[in-house]
Structure formats: structure tokens, C-alpha cells
Amino acid sequence: MQEPVVLDHIKIPNARDLGGYLGADGRKILKKRLLRTGKIIDLSNDDKKFLINYGVKTVIDLRTPSEYNVNPDTPIEGVEDVHIPVHRDAKLDTKLIAMRQTYDKVQYAGFKSMCYQYRRSITEPFSQNAFKKILETLASQKDGATIFHCSEGKDRTGLTTVFILYLLGVNWETIRQDYLYSNFTLRDYQAAMDKKIIAEGGNDILRSNIRSLAGVANEYLDTALLTIKQEYDGIDNFIHNQLGLDQEFIQEFRNLYLEVK
Secondary structure, three states: OOOOEEOOOOOOOOOEEOOOOEOHHHOEEOOOOEEEEOOOOOOOHHHHHHHHHHOEEEEEEOOOHHHHHHOOOOOOOOOEEEEOOOOOOOOOOHHHHHHHOOOOOOOOHHHHHHHHHHHHHHHOHHHHHHHHHHHHHHHOOOOOEEEEEOOOOOOHHHHHHHHHHHHOOOOHHHHHHHHHOHHHHOHHHHHHHHHHHHHOOOOHHHHHHHHHHHOOOHHHHHHHHHHHHHHHOOHHHHHHHHOOOOHHHHHHHHHHHEOOO
């Protein structure tokens, strides 16, 4: 796999530049154009200066309104803040509530909860419309860098990145390894979560479930991809029919974000 460009010297979790990955027709993704990250809060002046100098012009926040209201992005002078939530800000349904009530009793509750959320991200019309809006917003950014992010930059951001890289013609193994790379960049966050559970007296089953919730896994991504295949007859049909993006859009998207040969 091509090594990702990790922006680990700024106080933003899981910050990476998608530039450098090989896309369609042997053309690489342009650097300083597409940045995937976690939430952008408590930035220092040096962090802000770095992002401005890096060419950031737009930030797309994928979090729910309640998440945004609790921890709003740090304003950056001259940078537009766009809010496109991938999930509704609504009460959890009974199935998800039941899963969360068993985190300290059932080992695989967290794992199943994550798989369930990934399936919902694919099948819910609200989420499908959000992915469409995200991609259309990116298609309108003619220059400069755009950050797209959720909370830790691993699930909603991870699926958004899958669609972006696929549209740009990146091979599936690279797409998968980029998704899984969040487990490396978030290792300190995961360790801190485990330490917190121990300090609060949590048992080993709860610790196991928190590890499932705090990381990414092949099975989570496969849940999304298998759902796309089984419910929508493949990702090309999903992009065309559910996201409403045609071949002309894809070609323009590639011309915008891939190097000129």
C-alpha cells in the first residue's frame, strides 16, 4: 500500500491528506486538496496558521447538530464551515438502545452496534442524501484544500473517503488499507479510552466493547460494501441510483482532483 500523508504535528485527530494515492489512468490524487480528519476543536494559533498556509478553504462537518453544538469547530479566518450531517440527530431506536445496555454483559454488543450503524449509513435515505451533498460540495471546490471530518475521523469520514477514493479510481486494497489506517493514527485515543474504563471500574467485557467502538475493522467496512452489493446491485449502481451521480460527474471529479498527465 502507498503510505498515507499523515498530518500528525497539528492538534487534530486522525488528520491525513489523500494526496499521492494512485487513481484512474495512472494519475495521482493531488496533494493539499482533500483532507480527512477528526473534529477540529481547541486549535492553537500555530495550528490555524498551518491550515491556512496548507491552503484550507472549506471544512465540511459530518457530525450531528448535537455533536456540533457541544464541540463546535474552531473558527479559522477565511475558511468556510459547511455542516452536512451523515446521520439524523434523533432518538436512537430500540434496537440500538438495547445493544448499548449490554456493553458490560455481552462481549460482541459493541461490534454488532458498529456493524448496525454502518448498514444504516448505507440504507437510510438521509445518509445517502448526505453523501451526495458532500461529494457535490467537493466537486464545487475548484482550488485550495477541503477538510471533511466527523468526531474521530474513522466511520462517517471513513465511508466518505471510500466513496471519494472509489470515484477517483483508487484500487480497492488501497481504499481498504486507508480505512484501516485509522487504528494506527488513533492508537493514543484508543489507549486513553481503555484507561478511562479501567479507572471507572469497568469490567473486561466493557473494555472489549469499547475497543470495538473506538476502532475500525474489516468487518465494519465489509458490512457497508456487502449491503451495497446485496441491496443495490453493486457500488456503481449505488452511486448512480442512490447518490444520483452520473459518469459526467465522475469524470469532472477526477479532472478536479487528479494530476494532469
